[in-house]
Amino acid sequence: MAESTVAEGLRAYRLIAGMWIRSLLTYRTSFVFTVVGNLLITGMDFVAILLMFSQVDSLGGWTLPEVALLYGLSATAFGLADLLLGSMDVLGGRIRDGSFDILLVRPAPVLAQVGADHFALRRLGRITQGVLVLGYALVAVEVDWTAAKVLLVPVMVVCGAVIFGSVFVAGAAFQFVAQDAAEVQNAFTYGGGTLLQYPPTVFGTDLVRGVTFVLPLAFVNWVPAAYVLGRPYPLGLPDWAAFASPVVAFGFCVLAGLAWRAGLRAYRSTGS
Amino acid sequence: MGSGRLYVAVAAGGFRRYATYRAATAAGVFTNTVFGIILVYTYLALWDERPHLGGYDQTQAVTYAWLGQALYSTLAIQGGGAEKDLMARIRTGEIAVDLYRPADLQLWWLASDLGRSIFQLLGRGVIPFTFGALFFSMALPQSVTTWVAFLVAVALAMIVSFGIRYLAALMMFWLMDDRGIAQTLMIAGIFCSGMTLPLNAFPDPFGDIVRTLPWAAQLQMPADVLMGEVSPWHAYAFQAAWALVLLALGRLLQSAATRRVVVQGG
Numbered sequence: 001m002a003e004s005t006v007a008e009g010l011r012a013y014r015l016i017a018g019m020w021i022r023s024l025l026t027y028r029t030s031f032v033f034t035v036v037g038n039l040l041i042t043g044m045d046f047v048a049i050l051l052m053f054s055q056v057d058s059l060g061g062w063t064l065p066e067v068a069l070l071y072g073l074s075a076t077a078f079g080l081a082d083l084l085l086g087s088m089d090v091l092g093g094r095i096r097d098g099s100f101d102i103l104l105v106r107p108a109p110v111l112a113q114v115g116a117d118h119f120a121l122r123r124l125g126r127i128t129q130g131v132l133v134l135g136y137a138l139v140a141v142e143v144d145w146t147a148a149k150v151l152l153v154p155v156m157v158v159c160g161a162v163i164f165g166s167v168f169v170a171g172a173a174f175q176f177v178a179q180d181a182a183e184v185q186n187a188f189t190y191g192g193g194t195l196l197q198y199p200p201t202v203f204g205t206d207l208v209r210g211v212t213f214v215l216p217l218a219f220v221n222w223v224p225a226a227y228v229l230g231r232p233y234p235l236g237l238p239d240w241a242a243f244a245s246p247v248v249a250f251g252f253c254v255l256a257g258l259a260w261r262a263g264l265r266a267y268r269s270t271g272s
Numbered sequence: 273m274g275s276g277r278l279y280v281a282v283a284a285g286g287f288r289r290y291a292t293y294r295a296a297t298a299a300g301v302f303t304n305t306v307f308g309i310i311l312v313y314t315y316l317a318l319w320d321e322r323p324h325l326g327g328y329d330q331t332q333a334v335t336y337a338w339l340g341q342a343l344y345s346t347l348a349i350q351g352g353g354a355e356k357d358l359m360a361r362i363r364t365g366e367i368a369v370d371l372y373r374p375a376d377l378q379l380w381w382l383a384s385d386l387g388r389s390i391f392q393l394l395g396r397g398v399i400p401f402t403f404g405a406l407f408f409s410m411a412l413p414q415s416v417t418t419w420v421a422f423l424v425a426v427a428l429a430m431i432v433s434f435g436i437r438y439l440a441a442l443m444m445f446w447l448m449d450d451r452g453i454a455q456t457l458m459i460a461g462i463f464c465s466g467m468t469l470p471l472n473a474f475p476d477p478f479g480d481i482v483r484t485l486p487w488a489a490q491l492q493m494p495a496d497v498l499m500g501e502v503s504p505w506h507a508y509a510f511q512a513a514w515a516l517v518l519l520a521l522g523r524l525l526q527s528a529a530t531r532r533v534v535v536q537g538g
Contacts, residue, residue, distance in 0.1 A: 030449070037455040044459060048468035052314070054475040056321040059314070180295030187306035195310050202317040207309065 005109060012108035016116035024121055031121070038125030042079075045197060046071055046133055060201035065140035066229055067199060072134025073153075073221040074196035077160025078189075079127035085165050087118035088172040089186075092179035101269050111260060114172060141229065149228045152242070159245040160220035166249070166256035167192060167215070173256070176263035192217045200226075200234040208234050219248040278375060279383040286354070286387025290395070297395045300345060304400040308341040312408055326473030327501065331411040336470050336495050338404030342397035343426070346389050347433040347490050349465050351457040354385035355437035359453065362444040371530060378522055382434050389430040411499050418497075421504040425494040428511035432489040435518025436461075442522065445529040465490045486514040 024031050049071060053064045062070075091114055094100040103113045143149065171185025178184070192211070200208050200222045212218040212235060226233045227242030290297075315333045319325055328336065343349070358381055361367045370377055404410060413419060440457050444450060462468060464487035471483050471492045482488065489511040496502040 030451075033449075033452055034455075037452065041455060041459055044462060044468070047463075051469050051474065052318050055325055055473065056318060058321065060317045178295055178299075180293060181299040183296060183299035183303050187303040191303070191306045191310060194307070198310075198314050198317075203310075203313045207313070 009109040009112035013112040013116045016113060017119040020116070020119035021121055034122040035125045035128075038122045039129050040125075042075065042126040043129040045075070045194065046129065049197065060199040062199040062201065062231075065137050065142075066231075067197075068133050068137035069141055069229070070199060070221050070225055071197040072130055072132075072137050073156050073160060073225060074193055075130030076127055076134055076157050077130075077220055078164050078193040078196075079123060079130050080157070080161035081164035081168060082126060082189075083120075083123040084161075085115045085168040085172075086123060086189075087120060088114055088168050089175075089182040090118055091172050092175040092182040095175065095179045095267075098269065100267075110264060111169070143228060143230070152224050152228055155245060156221055156224050159249040162249040162253055163216065163220050163245075164189065164192070166252040167217075169256040170259050173259040173263035176267050188215065192220075196221050205235070212237075216248045216252055219245045275375065279379055282375075282380055282383040283387035283390075286384040287391045288387075290388050290391045300396050301399045304341040304344060304396060305403050308338050308400050308404055311337045311341070312404070326470050328470065328472070328499075329411070331409045332499050332501075333470070334404070334408045335410040335412065335499060336466075336491075338401050338408070338410065339495050339498065340467050340491055341404075342401040343393075343429070343491055343494070344467070345396045346392040346426075347429055347465070348385075348389075348437060349433075349461045349467055349490065351437065351440075351454050351461065353388055353437060354381050354434070355441035355457075356454075357384075358438070358441040359444045359450045362441070363448065363450060368533060371533065377530075378438065378519070378526055381438060382431070382519075385434045385437075386430055389433075393426070413498060413500065418500065422494055422498040425497040425504065425507050425511065428508060428515060429490045429494050431515045432486055432511055432518060435515055435522060436486055438522045439518060439525060442525045442529050445532055461487065464488070466492050470495070486518060489514050 046068075049064075049067060052059060053067075057063070059067060091100070094103070094114075094117075103110050106113065138153070167188050168185070171182075171188060174185065175182055192215070195203070195211065196217060200218065208218070212223075218234060222234055223237060224242045224245055225231075233241060312334050315337050316330060319328070319330045319333045323329065325333075345352075348355075358367075361370065370380070373380065405412065413422075437457065440453050443453055447453060464471075464482050464485050466474075466482075466488070471479060471488055473479075474482055483492070493502070493507040493511055497504050497507050
């Protein structure tokens with residue numbers, strides 16, 4: 001039963017996203033410009049880091065290639081989640097104007113419909129610049145590569161995308177409670193993405209604790225990247241913590257799913 | 273000038289419109305505060321490595337970071353103020369209605385944007401800045417006159433900010449692509465205003481250039497007035513000069529644009 005729901009959801013997602021992509025590609029030049037624009041805007045975060053490193057040799061004890069590794073992992077993982085689920089902040093608007101009810105009567109899982117709503121291919125821009133920075137970092141860092149370290153890189157990107165995706169879903173669930181407060185989730189999504197671009201040594205212990213044990217963003221890149229780079233783990237976590245990302249991502253995904261279902265069950269239409 | 277009252281009413285309308293969305297304002301305050309915390313920690317790490325970077329000490333760098341968050345929506349640094357509505361009206365052709373009004377187009381939009389700015393300053397600026405002052409060491413002035421001087425610099429910054437965005441919005445008459453304009457505004461705004469790094473900490477010769485651009489009037493000048501890094505009169509002269517130049521250019525572009533509207537027949 002659950003299997004078929006997932007398959008149905010993926011199919012619905014593909015159909016809706018395909019529709020948005022077709023409408024975007026109607027104006028090819030405009031599409032190319034928006035992807036390039038998106039690449040430039042999201043790439044500014046890295047230019048800010050480069051500006052900082054034009055004045056110093058290390059930040060929080062981390063060198064530029066090491067910070068670039070964190071940045072590349074964070075931007076790529078966040079970019080993937082943003083591409084797949086980033087338009088969820090329109091949910092609040094849909095609840096306000098009553099058009100959310102349309103999604104409820106369609107024979108497809110609501111989460112898939114909301115996720116694919118306003119699917120924006122321009123977000124390939126963020127992924128592109130994230131991958132470019134990640135590529136530079138992998139070449140520039142001084143690491144004795146082992147099989148485990150090589151394997152951790154794609155694991156971080158995928159699990160990171162799942163963790164960020166869970167934040168998007170949890171944020172969407174919150175919009176059932178507060179439709180106008182869609183911007184709150186920006187603090188956790190974009191804010192989390194920005195936070196992970198910098199080394200954990202930069203931040204206060206309480207903040208690091210919060211994004212490790214409460215909102216497990218540290219498992220996107222901080223903890224596994226510390227293993228790859230041979231740096232001490234944040235908070236003195238045990239050795240196996242570097243490999244815990246898949247478990248954390250799965251657990252967080254389940255919790256976000258439960259939050260979404262609770263939100264959906266609590267939904268009362270505007271009645272208009 | 274009996275029309276003075278008209279523009280005050282327009283400004284009050286802009287203020288009220290933004291004051292209506294209380295949940296959105298609260299959400300914005302929360303987001304600005306979270307970003308402020310992240311930025312402050314990165315600045316502290318940076319100033320740990322390079323004390324006195326850009327002539328600031330750590331408390332001044334922290335003050336600058338929180339001021340940036342407090343003025344972010346007030347000065348619409350990434351866009352999203354009155355120019356957004358103006359661009360939409362140019363695209364749909366509703367701008368023709370604005371031209372029929374017995375009011376000056378530029379002053380009308382300036383008043384509306386100032387109303388928005390003042391609300392955002394109170395509604396979205398005060399709380400993050402106060403939060404920063406409570407939880408981090410800041411370099412805040414003791415004298416009331418410095419605070420007043422700072423508020424004057426913020427008011428001038430609002431006008432400069434509008435001047436930049438009004439010019440950008442009028443480009444719609446020729447380009448008809450609001451997304452490209454909005455993206456350009458956002459990149460230039462975030463970067464050249466010093467949202468990522470104080471302009472005095474930019475590496476030279478890049479820093480010399482960026483400190484002469486109009487965006488330097490937005491965050492850097494009020495920050496330096498507040499922290500006594502620049503004489504208020506020097507800051508005002510710089511800000512007022514840019515405000516006048518931008519508003520004059522806006523008028524020139526506006527008359528060229530409105531002639532186009534007439535030629536198109538509405």
